[in-house]
Amino acid sequence: MPFPIKQSLRKYFIMGSQNCKRNPVEILAEATEAGITAFQFREKGDGCLAGEARLELGKQLRAICKRSDIPFIVNDDVELANILDADGIHVGQDDLPVETLRKIFPDKWIGLSVSNACELANSPIDLVDYIGAGPIFNTTTKLDAKTTVGLEWITTLRKQFPELPIVGIGGISIENATSVIKAGADGVSVISAITAASDIKEAIKLL
Numbered sequence: 001m002p003f004p005i006k007q008s009l010r011k012y013f014i015m016g017s018q019n020c021k022r023n024p025v026e027i028l029a030e031a032t033e034a035g036i037t038a039f040q041f042r043e044k045g046d047g048c049l050a051g052e053a054r055l056e057l058g059k060q061l062r063a064i065c066k067r068s069d070i071p072f073i074v075n076d077d078v079e080l081a082n083i084l085d086a087d088g089i090h091v092g093q094d095d096l097p098v099e100t101l102r103k104i105f106p107d108k109w110i111g112l113s114v115s116n117a118c119e120l121a122n123s124p125i126d127l128v129d130y131i132g133a134g135p136i137f138n139t140t141t142k143l144d145a146k147t148t149v150g151l152e153w154i155t156t157l158r159k160q161f162p163e164l165p166i167v168g169i170g171g172i173s174i175e176n177a178t179s180v181i182k183a184g185a186d187g188v189s190v191i192s193a194i195t196a197a198s199d200i201k202e203a204i205k206l207l
């Protein structure tokens with residue numbers, strides 16, 4: 001993996017076509033130009049694409065990340081991560097177990113969502129490359145998001161794991177992003193702060 005992970009997590013954009021009011025390919029192209037440091041393809045939820053259309057979009061988004069030299073992460077889907085030659089995969093607590101994933105992908109980044117102490121206790125942290133910690137703030141983007149955990153969750157994780165790459169997620173905006181970093185995160189992962197921005201370049205600059 002040629003990318004430095006903590007720097008790559010700094011402005012981590014997550015998106016699928018269901019999050020976009022216009023062409024997702026154009027949105028990602030603008031976002032990469034404006035300085036996002038990593039991208040996760042998350043084609044999931046109401047109105048998302050399936051089958052060939054999903055694969056075709058994935059290929060176009062993957063190509064943009066390659067051209068821009070930023071990591072391309074696939075959400076949940078091992079087969080898609082393989083086909084698209086992703087740099088990593090992000091999974092949650094109810095997805096394929098990390099132990100299994102690590103055997104399939106010895107060299108790809110594995111990101112794991114960890115939302116509370118119970119999940120942390122049951123997670124093989126030594127096998128993951130980074131943690132997605134959230135939802136830090138209220139979000140309406142993910143309908144099945146867990147209870148909001150607040151900045152305290154970042155502080156707790158950072159105390160316990162001084163070196164572990166951690167990215168905050170959930171309701172992160174231009175206004176509150178700095179607080180997530182100050183709490184100890186290496187970066188912020190956002191969907192709507194970018195997809196709903198009237199000026200994507202300005203939003204990413206301010207993030």
Ligand SMILES: Cc1ncc(COP(=O)(O)OP(=O)(O)O)c(N)n1
Pocket residue numbers: 014040042044075076090091092093095111112113131132133134142167169189
């Ligand atoms: C960086 C990052 N953090 C958390 C998540 C959420 O993953 P998960 O809990 O598996 O939920 P879904 O995204 O699959 O709905 C994420 N995708 N990325």
Ligand SMILES: Cc1nc(C(=O)O)sc1CCOP(=O)(O)O
Pocket residue numbers: 014113132133134135136138139140141142145146169170171172189190191192193
């Ligand atoms: C995909 C996702 N995962 C979350 C988690 O808490 O694990 S919150 C979330 C949605 C983030 O979207 P927005 O930046 O628009 O709030």
Ligand SMILES: [Mg+2]
Pocket residue numbers: 075076090091092095
């Ligand atoms: Mg998942």
